[in-house]
Amino acid sequence: MASNQQAEPHIEIGSVMRDTNTGRIGVVQRGPDGLTCLRALSDDDCWEVDANALSSLTSVEMLSARVALTNYESRCRPKAQPAIVRHVRWTLTPDQEPDAEPSTYSMQCVVCSAGSERSEGWQEPQDWALGHSGRNPAHHTFRENITRPWRTFMRT
Incomplete structure (x- = not known):
């Protein structure tokens, strides 16, 4: 049935x-x-x-x-918070270790945003800025860009 x-x-x-x-x-x-x-x-x-x-x-x-x-x-779900094992003071300083990346420099035209190549020295960016002003007489304002490596370490 x-x-x-x-x-x-x-x-x-x-x-x-x-x-x-x-x-x-x-x-x-x-x-x-x-x-x-x-x-x-x-x-x-x-x-x-x-x-x-x-x-x-x-x-x-x-x-x-x-x-x-x-x-x-x-x-x-609540996000897990990292455990604090101890409080330490950290210091931030330019990295001057032998294996540090080099500092690099470049210049950028504020008027048209064109820029020089990055260089480990000042001469190439400065030459580029002077040449750019010579080719573009109204472009006489530039921005300096410096990339410098930094590192942190714990203070004891």
Whole structure:
């Protein structure tokens, strides 16, 4: 004898299901009063549902729901703070170690933004600026760009 009744879906706390009354999808939870609730995937909204009004999701819906839940939890989970083992004072100073990158210099025209190549010496950028002014008499304002390596160390 065949029955026209649908089998009730297996309801497990923590599973993702659809509330057929509202169409909303959520995570199955037990409320403080022992009733079945669904918690929304995108916020902390929680609503009471009739266990008979819950339905399983298709595999595509399940995948989308799990992604939404993971995204929500990663946004809401408190970020771990690094542990402070000890307080130390740090110093910042130009890097003058033998393996430090060299300081470099360049000049840039303020009028047209053209610029010289970076150089480890001053002469090439200065020659470029003088040549640029000679070719462009109205361009007589320049910006000096210095790139200098720095390093930090703990003070003892």
